[in-house]
Amino acid sequence: MREHAGPPDADAVLAGDASPGPWLDRWWVEETALRTAALRRAADVYSDHWWSVAFALDAPETFAALRHPVAGMLGRSLLDYDRPLDPDAVTSAYPMAMAMLVEAGEVRPDRVSGCAYLPGSRVAPPGARPLPVIGEGSWTIEINACDPLLARFADPRDDLSTTRAAWAGVGAAAGQVLRRAGSDAAASVAALTQVLVPLRQRDGRIIGRPEFEIQSCSVSSAPGVVYASLGRPDPWYTAEVLVHEATHQLVEVVAALTPLTQDDTVRLPSPWKEEPRPPAALLHGIAAFGAVMRFWHRAGRLPDAPPAAPDEVSRRARQVLTACATARSAAHAYTPVALAMIEQRTVEAAGVLGGR
Incomplete structure (x- = not known):
């Protein structure tokens, strides 16, 4: 650091x-x-x-x-x-x-x-x-x-x-x-x-x-x-x-x-990997796939968007929600900065799935 x-x-x-x-x-x-x-x-x-x-x-x-x-x-x-x-x-x-x-x-x-x-x-x-x-x-x-x-x-x-x-x-x-x-x-x-x-x-x-x-x-x-x-x-x-x-x-x-994490000894399940991941890796997934979710949510509204766009949005939103719930259950492993981002992604993913 x-x-x-x-x-x-x-x-x-x-x-x-x-x-x-x-x-x-x-x-x-x-x-x-x-x-x-x-x-x-x-x-x-x-x-x-x-x-x-x-x-x-x-x-x-x-x-x-x-x-x-x-x-x-x-x-x-x-x-x-x-x-x-x-x-x-x-x-x-x-x-x-x-x-x-x-x-x-x-x-x-x-x-x-x-x-x-x-x-x-x-x-x-x-x-x-x-x-x-x-x-x-x-x-x-x-x-x-x-x-x-x-x-x-x-x-x-x-x-x-x-x-x-x-x-x-x-x-x-x-x-x-x-x-x-x-x-x-x-x-x-x-x-x-x-x-x-x-x-x-x-x-x-x-x-x-x-x-x-x-x-x-x-x-x-x-x-x-x-x-x-x-x-x-x-x-x-x-x-x-x-x-x-x-x-x-x-x-x-x-x-x-x-700092984004404060306990790297724990291992957490991830919707993107078969093996448990350290807190930093799960946070990477939440951020990266959250950005992908946002991209598909906006791109899917374009008139020439691929037919699969709605499925991509919902798939990524469900993954992000799952990962955020896991991260929040291990809140001690993250700093306030990381937890604030996790909360923001949770709200956004729930809104996407809710049709907003």
Whole structure:
């Protein structure tokens, strides 16, 4: 837990009723200090490695302050500076790191090769690979295939170029759905999703799940990065995934600045997992699926909404009510901020099921 508390209205932010902007700003201030310290310590350990420049070990303040989420992932990876980094991860991260150093003015464009060209960059290094962008206006997301987690989730039978092309179309359409469904969903996704790493689609039947199930995740130390496969390409369900992952990241940001749980030893049943979950995990589910419930409740009113929208609303509302009842029965495990959000979600889910 970090030392300082965050801005006020944490429960309203977690419930999606207030802007996450002030919390993100405070998170970045403290995160930058953590990264700078990590990079300074790592300089002594990694100075002889050929890729040390990729982590800006000669300019830790500059690199640590970059608000691009990939910079956060690299900076945080060096917190465990006594543990050797995965060479594959370093190699995969190098193109992005070099692009950010060029943009920050720490490396001359003509001195690097093979780096990525970040959307919106002022300088394009020779031979740089441009990263595509989906969305438009204030809602844009980079499609980044320079990430080591791709290999971990990859299906070698799939063509990644096809995956990126599919995301470019479906992702842009998902942005339109979010804007039409309600400004709060679009605003949260815009604030918390800057980079999308397209995972290759695995056959869900291998792990006992539907064939086209969407798989997604995010990283607590890098709010702004979402990993996701398309599943069955559909802008409505893609929008759901973005809302879901953005909310998970929002919970992580708030939890880093103010306590949400106070007893992590208990295990609680969850409507989303077979095994009992710690209080923090159940709270994540309440927040994320509560946001999904709200999204479907609003999206379902649009004239071209999928026929399944009412079922999605009621299914998520029932799950949220069940999880909230469980959390309230273990109220000692949560702080007042978390309990206020749980109460808000309870009222909202009951209202949704009641037809309001």
